Amino acid sequence: MIVAPSLLASNFLHLEAEARMLNESEADWFHLDVMDGRFVNNISFGLPIIQQLRKTTQKLFDVHLMIEEPEKYAEAFARAGADILTVHYEACRHLHRNIQQIRDLGMIPGVAINPHTPVQLLQDILPDIGMVLVMSVNPGFGGQSFIPHTYQKVKTLRQRIDQFGLDVKIEIDGGVDLSNARQLSEAGAHVLVAGSAVFHAPDPRQVISSLKHCDA
Numbered sequence: 771m772i773v774a775p776s777l778l779a780s781n782f783l784h785l786e787a788e789a790r791m792l793n794e795s796e797a798d799w800f801h802l803d804v805m806d807g808r809f810v811n812n813i814s815f816g817l818p819i820i821q822q823l824r825k826t827t828q829k830l831f832d833v834h835l836m837i838e839e840p841e842k843y844a845e846a847f848a849r850a851g852a853d854i855l856t857v858h859y860e861a862c863r864h865l866h867r868n869i870q871q872i873r874d875l876g877m878i879p880g881v882a883i884n885p886h887t888p889v890q891l892l893q894d895i896l897p898d899i900g901m902v903l904v905m906s907v908n909p910g911f912g913g914q915s916f917i918p919h920t921y922q923k924v925k926t927l928r929q930r931i932d933q934f935g936l937d938v939k940i941e942i943d944g945g946v947d948l949s950n951a952r953q954l955s956e957a958g959a960h961v962l963v964a965g966s967a968v969f970h971a972p973d974p975r976q977v978i979s980s981l982k983h984c985d986a
């Protein structure tokens with residue numbers, strides 16, 4: 771299992787120390803949530819923070835754009851150090867073009883879907899992307915409860931990916947913790963994003979390790 775702690779739940783006053791903690795942990799990726807106050811009702815952080823964080827780690831930067839018109843900013847996120855750039859299905863009028871742009875900029879394109887969006891709508895774009903981010907809460911805020919319907923979405927998606935032999939990862943984001951990690955793994959997820967469960971825990975590194983090995 772790939773574990774991608776979401777720095778949205780970290781202590782921004784001690785961001786360098788939080789990055790160090792992740793570097794010393796079994797975390798595979800840094801998950802970075804960018805919100806614009808338009809696509810979602812929240813504003814998080816953006817390019818300058820990602821640029822600074824980039825200096826602290828070699829780990830992969832998994833950038834989740836919860837923004838309108840992501841095509842305007844893709845080049846800037848490539849320069850800031852994003853490795854995977856995920857845009858929302860619901861935010862893109864020309865998704866195929868947006869995906870090509872992300873690839874042309876040297877990043878792996880991901881597509882995120884909100885809880886109400888059926889995985890079947892991704893059928894024609896799956897061969898062109900490297901990851902599907904399945905939102906297991908409504909986007910915008912950390913600390914929400916996991917939506918159980920997600921398990922079925924992951925199973926359906928995984929079947930389709932395997933059926934066509936595609937190299938596409940399934941990432942789950944929202945309310946992920948030690949109580950659902952194993953079931954998500956069994957449903958076919960490859961990547962777990964966890965914010966509150968990691969950064970609000972007394973021992974974040976232990977939680978990361980348990981998520982990675984799904985041994986809660």
Ligand SMILES: O=C(CO)[C@@H](O)[C@H](O)COP(=O)(O)O
Nearest residue numbers: 909910912913944945965966
């Ligand atoms: O994208 C989002 C929220 O929109 C997530 O990445 C959250 O940041 C996950 O936080 P928890 O639900 O794990 O606290």
